[in-house]
Amino acid sequence: MKSSLSMLTLLLTLFCLNIVNVQTAIAQAPLSNNSLLQGLETGNLNLGTVAGSVAASAGIPVNQATTILSNIQGGNIEFENAVQLLDAVTNQQISGAVGEVLSQIPSLGNITDLSSIGDILQQAVVTNSLNAIMASLGAQGVQEQIATITELAGGSAALQQALTSTGMAALTNSLPSGLVAALGGPAALASTLNSIIGEIINITPPNTTNPGTCSGCNGAQNRDPMTPNGVSASCGTPCGPSGCMGVIRRNQESIRQHVTNEFINHKGWLVNVWWKEHILPALTMMNIQFSTVALQQVTIIGSFFDAKHQLETQRLLQELSAEAYKDYTPSEGLCEFGTNTRSLAASTQKSNLTYQTIANRQLTREVRGKDTLSSKGLESDKANRRAQFISTYCDKSNNSNALNYLCASGSPTPARLNKDINYTRSFDAPLTLNIDMSANGSPTDEQEDIFALSANLYAHDVLPIIAARKLANGNGDPLHKAYDYMNFRSVAAKRSVGMNSFAAIAGLKSSGDEEVAPFLRKAVTELGVPDDEINFVLGETPSYHAQMEVLTKKLYQNPVFYTELYDKPVNVRRKGVTLRAINLMQDRDIYNSLLRSEAILAVTLETMLEDEHERVITKLNNLPIVDNKMDTVAR
Structure with a gap:
């Protein structure tokens, strides 16, 4: 229990x-x-x-x-x-x-x-x-x-x-x-x-507000229900439980209200003071500061990017400029090629004109054209050539000094002695012949020398004169001498093939365009030729032959040409292209020369076959004809 x-x-x-x-x-x-x-x-x-x-x-x-x-x-x-x-x-x-x-x-x-x-x-x-x-x-x-x-x-x-x-x-x-x-x-x-x-x-x-005893006891020694818990000094018994509930309820309501008010006050302080007055302004300033710093950083980064792109662009432009300078700046050696070829076309035209003029003059002399020295016949041609020899080319030491009487009236200059027969000195050795057949040209000593040399080389005896009445009658019917005249023309044609090569070489060596002369002289001077001998080597106006001599031979005798190969790769390739172009021009000249050689060879072969041709014709003409049957057999 x-x-x-x-x-x-x-x-x-x-x-x-x-x-x-x-x-x-x-x-x-x-x-x-x-x-x-x-x-x-x-x-x-x-x-x-x-x-x-x-x-x-x-x-x-x-x-x-x-x-x-x-x-x-x-x-x-x-x-x-x-x-x-x-x-x-x-x-x-x-x-x-x-x-x-x-x-x-x-x-x-x-x-x-x-x-x-x-x-x-x-x-x-x-x-x-x-x-x-x-x-x-x-x-x-x-x-x-x-x-x-x-x-x-x-x-x-x-x-x-x-x-x-x-x-x-x-x-x-x-x-x-x-x-x-x-x-x-x-x-x-x-x-x-x-x-x-x-x-x-x-x-x-005990209650902290009034600890100890009850202070509100009544006369019956009972505790006042509204007094706090405890034992009064005048009350002998402790407070009973009947008064606890009211005190508890009031305390609970007071505590609840106090807690509620404190929470409300705390909420107001949290929102209005802590948040609005302190945290929110601080966050705002922090956000502004972050934004400002971020913008500054973006500006700095943008400046870095701008500088980076600027430097890269400048570097690219500098690289392109350097490449352009390297690729599009020709060297002095390359310019030398370009300068010395600038008048080749003009010189070629003058060369062709001289070539055709000399060839036509030789043919006209041989067939005794009008207004020529040979127009009056063989004696007239040789008489004029003899007079020219005595006055211009006679070397009295020739013929064992036996020309004193013949050339007594002549007074030739030493430089022109025997130039009418000296092929090497008059024609082959010089790079340029002072011959200009253009409208601006005028007769020169070298032109006279070439004509005299060609007369001694080709058609020394011009075709004989055949009277007109022997060629045809009054009605224009050809006579027997007309056939002989055709044979004479065949001989003239064969001679023209040989004279063609002489005229072609003379044209190549005739005076060229004067524009290129200073540059060619400079190129030859670098080879060690004295200034007073340059005209002797190249001539006053270098010919096409002289220009090609420099472009295909003389330039490569200068060591500078090889040292300049240590140049920009593009310029070296350009020089290679230039050399191939010059080689093509030279090959073309060689080709034309081969064509002339081929023509001469063909004419030579034809001339060699003429005797055999005559023998066969004579033999056929001498065959006996017995009757028609034998004639058929013979045929």
């Missing part, structure tokens, strides 16, 4: 302490137990590790700590209550056995208002009662009593109703009759509940 009352006293003390809620939390749950339970729930810590830590802190066996933790894991105790229960065990406020019993109560989680089990376990009367019940009834008995009473009590709301007489009657009626009888009956139970509630009031902390 005493154990049952002790158990009931414990439970009512627990519920009443939760209802009045007048004691503040003594200490927060140690972090170690909180962390241990969290690690156990999340699986980061195993059960054995946590049980060993709890057993070491509480001074209890490991298996008992393991049982407590297992019950907490498998039960319906709130995490906060479990931490507080574990704190009470490790702080040795309750024994390990009591903690094991409390962790096994299946209905302990139903007491929803029992949210601060740690505060309750701080009370010495509670822990002493629990330990006493444990010693008298054992673990099974304590568990059964707590389960029965908590299920019947129904939480804090039922205990609040139990403070009234109606609620007390309902509570005693709801208990089993055997339990009520064991507690001493309904009257004893009500007295016990009132006594327990009074004891609970006595063990709660």
Whole structure:
């Protein structure tokens, strides 16, 4: 019976302490137990590790700590209550056995208002009662009593109703009759509940506004319900529980209103002061500063990019300029080729004109054309040539000094002696012959020398004169001499083929265009030729033959040509193209020379066959003709 009352006293003390809620939390749950339970729930810590830590802190066996933790894991105790229960065990406020019993109560989680089990376990009367019940009834008995009473009590709301007489009657009626009888009956139970509630009031902390005693007792020595809890100096009994509810309600309303006002004030301070006056302006300035710095950085980066592109563009332009300078700047040697070829076309035209003029003059002389020295016949041609020899070309030392009488009237210059017969000095050796058959030209000594030389080389005896009456009658019918005249023309044609080569060479060596003369002289001077001998080598106006002599031979005798090959690759390739072009021109000249040689060879062959041709014709004409039959056989 005493154990049952002790158990009931414990439970009512627990519920009443939760209802009045007048004691503040003594200490927060140690972090170690909180962390241990969290690690156990999340699986980061195993059960054995946590049980060993709890057993070491509480001074209890490991298996008992393991049982407590297992019950907490498998039960319906709130995490906060479990931490507080574990704190009470490790702080040795309750024994390990009591903690094991409390962790096994299946209905302990139903007491929803029992949210601060740690505060309750701080009370010495509670822990002493629990330990006493444990010693008298054992673990099974304590568990059964707590389960029965908590299920019947129904939480804090039922205990609040139990403070009234109606609620007390309902509570005693709801208990089993055997339990009520064991507690001493309904009257004893009500007295016990009132006594327990009074004891609970006595063990709660006194009101801080008026600690100590009741000051508002009436004449019957009863406490004024509106005075704080305590015992008055003039009152012999403590304040009863009937005045607690009003004080509790007022305190709760005051605390709730105060907390609400504080939260409202805190909200206003948080928004208006902390946020608007401090954080928001600071964030605004920070944003402005970030934006300004970012823009400055973008400007700096843009400047770097601009400078980078500018430098790259400048470098590209410089590279292109260098490449253009390298590729499009001709060297001096290349310019020399270009300069010395600038008058080749003009010189070629003058050369062709001289070539045709000399060839035509030779043919006209041979056929005794009108207004020529040979127009009056062979004697006239030779008489004029003899007079020219005496006056211009006669070297009195010739013929064993026997020309004194013949050339007595002549006074030739030493430079022109025998030039009418000296092929080498008059024609072959000079690069340029002072012959200009253009409209701007005039007769020269060298022109006279060439004509005299050609008369001695070709058609020394011009064709004889045949009287007109021997060629044809008055009606224009050809006579026998007309056939002889055709033979004379055949001889003239054959001679013209030989004279053609002479005229072609004379044309190539005739005076060229005067524009190129200074540049050719410069090129020859670099070869070491003295200035006073340049005209002797090239002539006053270098001929086409002289220009080709320089372009195809003389330029490559100068070492500078080879040193200038250490030049830009483009210029070296240009020189190669220039040399191939000059080679093509030279090949063309050689080709024309071969054509003339081929013509001469063909005429020579024809001339050699003339005797055989005459022999065959004579033999055929001398064949006898016997009769028609023999004539047929002969044919």
